[in-house]
Amino acid sequence: MTEGHLHEEIDRHAHTNPLSKSSPFTKLFFVLSALVICVSLPSPIVPLAVLSVSAVLILFMARIPISFFVKMLSYPTAMLGLSCIIIALFFGDGEALAEVPLPWFTWTIFKNGVTTGIATFIRVEGALSCLFFLVLTTPMTNIFVALRRIRIPAVLVEVSLLIYRYIFVFIEITEKMTTAQELRFGNSSWLTKIRSIGLISGNLFIRTMEQGERTLTAMNARGYDGTIRMLEDLPKPSKAALVATVLFDSILLLVSIYSKDLLVV
Amino acid sequence: MDMPFYLENVSHRYSDGTLALEDVTMSMKRGERIALLGPNGSGKTTLLLHLNGILKPTSGKVHFDGKPVEYSSKALLELRRRVGFVFQDPNDQLFAPTVRQDVAFGPLNLGQSAQEVRRVVEEALDTVGMAEYAEKPPHFLSFGQKKRVALAGVLAMQPEVIIMDEPTSNLDPRGTSEILHLLLRLSRERRISLILATHDVDMVPLFADRLYILNKGRVVSEGTPRELFSDTQLIRSVNLRSPRITHLFEVLRKEDGVPVDERLPLTIGEARREVLRLLGILQDDLTGGSEVVSPWRHHPPIKNKRG
Numbered sequence: 057m058t059e060g061h062l063h064e065e066i067d068r069h070a071h072t073n074p075l076s077k078s079s080p081f082t083k084l085f086f087v088l089s090a091l092v093i094c095v096s097l098p099s100p101i102v103p104l105a106v107l108s109v110s111a112v113l114i115l116f117m118a119r120i121p122i123s124f125f126v127k128m129l130s131y132p133t134a135m136l137g138l139s140c141i142i143i144a145l146f147f148g149d150g151e152a153l154a155e156v157p158l159p160w161f162t163w164t165i166f167k168n169g170v171t172t173g174i175a176t177f178i179r180v181e182g183a184l185s186c187l188f189f190l191v192l193t194t195p196m197t198n199i200f201v202a203l204r205r206i207r208i209p210a211v212l213v214e215v216s217l218l219i220y221r222y223i224f225v226f227i228e229i230t231e232k233m234t235t236a237q238e239l240r241f242g243n244s245s246w247l248t249k250i251r252s253i254g255l256i257s258g259n260l261f262i263r264t265m266e267q268g269e270r271t272l273t274a275m276n277a278r279g280y281d282g283t284i285r286m287l288e289d290l291p292k293p294s295k296a297a298l299v300a301t302v303l304f305d306s307i308l309l310l311v312s313i314y315s316k317d318l319l320v321v
Numbered sequence: 322m323d324m325p326f327y328l329e330n331v332s333h334r335y336s337d338g339t340l341a342l343e344d345v346t347m348s349m350k351r352g353e354r355i356a357l358l359g360p361n362g363s364g365k366t367t368l369l370l371h372l373n374g375i376l377k378p379t380s381g382k383v384h385f386d387g388k389p390v391e392y393s394s395k396a397l398l399e400l401r402r403r404v405g406f407v408f409q410d411p412n413d414q415l416f417a418p419t420v421r422q423d424v425a426f427g428p429l430n431l432g433q434s435a436q437e438v439r440r441v442v443e444e445a446l447d448t449v450g451m452a453e454y455a456e457k458p459p460h461f462l463s464f465g466q467k468k469r470v471a472l473a474g475v476l477a478m479q480p481e482v483i484i485m486d487e488p489t490s491n492l493d494p495r496g497t498s499e500i501l502h503l504l505l506r507l508s509r510e511r512r513i514s515l516i517l518a519t520h521d522v523d524m525v526p527l528f529a530d531r532l533y534i535l536n537k538g539r540v541v542s543e544g545t546p547r548e549l550f551s552d553t554q555l556i557r558s559v560n561l562r563s564p565r566i567t568h569l570f571e572v573l574r575k576e577d578g579v580p581v582d583e584r585l586p587l588t589i590g591e592a593r594r595e596v597l598r599l600l601g602i603l604q605d606d607l608t609g610g611s612e613v614v615s616p617w618r619h620h621p622p623i624k625n626k627r628g
């Protein structure tokens with residue numbers, strides 16, 4: 057496979073992996089329940105379990121190359137790691153873990169600050185990995201239809217649907233503009249670069265407004281009346297997968313009860 | 322008379338004051354193929370947008386099927402079912418996450434049953450040769466493929482008239498010829514009336530029964546491609562040109578004194594006949610229907626001898 061853009065590759069995997077034709081309801085049920093359990097329970101084991109199960113599903117069931125999964129996870133992990141280090145080192149109160157005397161004040165690292173930092177990191181990673189499972193294995197169109205079926209407000213689904221489609225259009229436009237600018241100014245200096253980015257973003261903003269108008273005109277021409285209707289052909293949810301998810305969720309709940317005090321540094 | 326469209330002294334002024342159309346009168350018979358030809362900014366798109374009620378004339382009237390167009394939402398839905406519009410940029414039109422969902426959008430708006438919609442979507446994608454791409458998102462397609470999907474989205478509504486704005490712009494030669502043949506097939510097999518706007522003068526004689534030339538919001542001339550393209554002065558005055566092949570024969574006639582027929586050939590096919598006629602191989606003129614038999618045809622091609 058050719059090395060493409062991340063967004064294109066995600067979409068390609070979503071459409072070609074062995075799980076792409078399985079029911080989005082099953083996947084949504086797994087992901088949403090795992091997500092809720094992951095972020096709402098205190099245990100650190102739960103997110104790790106979700107992370108492992110999601111990774112196994114992504115790598116072995118959906119056969120996504122490990123390099124790609126790692127690459128996808130690396131971007132948010134970098135940001136997340138930085139935030140969690142800041143939480144660990146500068147937040148918290150109560151019992152001190154270390155005290156660093158500096159000339160003008162004493163920098164205290166708190167025990168519960170470090171605990172929060174680590175717990176936050178683990179939780180978000182768990183949540184991300186199960187979201188990635190959904191995104192990497194399910195064509196967007198199926199997610200939209202499924203969301204609509206489970207009574208997510210139509211406006212939200214329609215807005216997401218349009219965003220999904222036009223993100224690709226605007227990335228293409230941005231790329232064209234960037235190339236055109238590089239041809240004219242080159243990457244001569246840092247300052248020109250900043251200026252170019254400014255010009256492009258301004259231009260892009262106007263483009264989005266115009267695109268909105270043209271798309272609406274085109275939709276009207278095919279009888280748009282304020283509701284985007286879709287063909288709702290979805291694969292049937294697999295009973296086995298639903299039962300497995302329920303079992304998995306129950307185990308998570310049990311584990312969280314027995315391990316809720318585990319993460320104390 | 323059986324007449325889908327009749328525009329009566331239509332003018333349109335955009336809200337910023339631009340007078341984009343001025344006193345346009347135009348008619349179209351059922352099954353006709355009409356081309357609107359004009360330079361950039363001459364008002365082609367503005368005119369087309371009047372035909373399915375997206376724009377309303379500032380003055381004048383649009384008639385469809387013998388009745389003045391009404392602008393209530395119910396009447397417009399009916400008009401838009403019968404008159405499909407394929408936009409110039411397929412990215413404006415393709416908004417759904419997959420090809421199939423996009424083509425289904427129009428029929429679903431008409432309130433057809435899911436089963437019926439599935440059938441017409443399948444058929445429309447088949448017609449434009451995009452059936453195997455049904456589950457793909459539009460951004461995985463090439464420009465020409467997007468254009469065909471946009472056409473399928475309109476075909477699925479089973480219209481009587483199809484309007485296309487610049488159907489061949491940005492297409493490579495192969496894409497251009499495919500779209501052109503597809504349109505001709507729709508016109509011949511299903512009697513769908515076609516109106517298209519274009520700058521592509523080489524394509525016009527292959528496609529159009531009749532031609533309107535627009536300039537600065539006005540219709541400057543109307544007639545068959547043959548009538549209008551033989552008026553070189555008119556063509557140049559509106560910053561257009563004749564088809565290349567026509568120009569070649571005009572030069573041969575004027576500059577070199579070759580006894581080319583006054584009715585200059587507009588297409589490769591006509592030019593071929595004219596050349597054969599000039600060589601004394603063909604008796605009748607370029608519009609004649611006799612089989613062309615060139616004396617060279619059954620001889621092996623002459624090989625280039627190289628040192």
Ligand SMILES: Nc1ncnc2c1ncn2[C@@H]1O[C@H](COP(=O)(O)OP(=O)(O)OP(=O)(O)O)[C@@H](O)[C@H]1O
Binds near residue numbers: 336
């Ligand atoms: N939404 C608008 N608001 C104001 N003026 C407009 C609008 N759309 C078009 N115009 C103006 O109306 C005139 C006719 O434009 P139109 O797009 O119909 O021309 P066209 O023949 O389709 O041109 P092209 O070959 O470039 O597509 C132009 O002067 C144009 O600037």
Ligand SMILES: [Mg+2]
Binds near residue numbers: 486
């Ligand atoms: Mg135009």
